[in-house]
Amino acid sequence: MRESSYKSYDDLPLFLNAETVAKVLGVSISSAYELMHQPDFPVVRVGSRMVVSKEKFMAWVSVQAEGGCQ
Numbered sequence: 070m071r072e073s074s075y076k077s078y079d080d081l082p083l084f085l086n087a088e089t090v091a092k093v094l095g096v097s098i099s100s101a102y103e104l105m106h107q108p109d110f111p112v113v114r115v116g117s118r119m120v121v122s123k124e125k126f127m128a129w130v131s132v133q134a135e136g137g138c139q
Contacts, residue, residue: 078127084120
């Protein structure tokens with residue numbers, strides 16, 4: 070498991086790319102890319118890049134923690 074260098078919500082950038090998502094969740098970058106391709110993940114496409122706003126990311130994490138989407 071990777072250790073995140075982000076210790077608080079305020080440390081996160083406004084938009085997270087796959088590398089940042091991987092660091093925050095403690096997963097591999099390839100796992101983060103797989104996650105970002107899931108239909109329920111709040112990804113925004115900017116050209117060929119995929120990013121997620123930190124607000125939407127945290128909301129998604131909360132739903133997952135509550136056992137929301139399977």
